[in-house]
Amino acid sequence: MTPLIRKLGAFVALSxxxxxxxxxxxxxRRIFRAGRDLIHQGQAGQAAYVLGSGWACSYKLMPDGQRQIVDFQIPGDFLGLRSVLLRTSDHTIEPVTDIEVMEIHVEDLLKAFANAPRLGVAVLWAASRDEAMVVEHLVGVGRRNAAERMAHFLVELGSRLTLIGMGSTAGYSCPLTQYLLADALGLSAVHVNRVLRQLREMGLATFRDGEVIFHDHGRLCAFAQFDASYLDQVKPLLK
Structure with a gap:
């Protein structure tokens, strides 16, 4: 079962x-190498993609060269879907690792929705969930302290990976560097290192050598005040 099927199947029981x-x-299918942007901020007329394998990130670049990572994409996620519908990309998407994607044109989507209307509902759900995650990230940057922000991010990412069979309440593999985490969470790389050490010393989680290990998943969720309801991935709503 592909990650996309696992993801959409959380909302619609697919026939x-x-x-x-x-x-x-x-x-x-196309391959993109790590660090080579596949969608550029301000680009028009590009295709959308579904991430088949590997990790990517979406970010906004500021005039002074600083960037804010909006989110990380994992297998099963759409890349550039909103930009296709709006005709111009408002952000850049960069592979964090080498990735394989499925290229999808607007005509492909329209044909798929015509042949299977409930897929349109499932894709709308996926887009709505992604928007809900952006809202949570905004709350995190604006109102959570650094340790809570990191804890919430690690738990949310674990929930997303668990849905597609790549994680569990014990932990998951993660290729993200401390510099990427810094750009996503509004922290410096030094602060990220300090916060990860704090979570480790509290007996909550360890992130080291590409592995996130949850020592006490329940207590970590409580510390982060994590409420998974916004992810809406408990059971299919349409049978």
């Missing part, structure tokens, strides 16, 4: 014909 339509979207 065999709907799975066939999803499979048809896999006809155009």
């Amino acid at each position: 065999a014909p709907e799975l066939t339509v999803l499979e048809s979207l896999r006809s155009r």
Whole structure:
């Protein structure tokens, strides 16, 4: 089962014909290397993608060269979907690792939705959930202290990875560097290191050598005041 099917299946119990339509979207596969932007801020007329393997990040670049990472994308996530609908990209997407994607044009989406209307509902749900995550990230940057912000991020990422079979309440593999975490959480790399040490010394979580280990997932969630309801991935709402 692909990550995309796992993700959309959290909202819609996909039928065999709907799975066939999803499979048809896999006809155009492309590889992008880490660090090579696949969508640029201000770009027009680009395709959308579904991330098949690897990790990416979306970010906004400021006039002074600073960047704010808006979110990280994992397998099963759409890349540039909003930009296709709005015709111009308002952010840049960069592979964090080498990635494989499925290239999707607007015509592909319209055809898929015509043949399987409930897929349109599932994609709308996925886009709405992504928007809810951005709201949570805004709250985190604005109101949570650094340790709570990091804890919330690690738990949320774990929940997303668990949905697609790449994580659990014990932990997950994670290729993100402290510099990437800094740009996402509004901290300096030095502060990120200090906060990760704090979480480790509290017996909550360790992030080292590409692995996040949850020592006490329940207490970490409580510390972060993490409420997973905004992720809406408990059971399908449409049978």
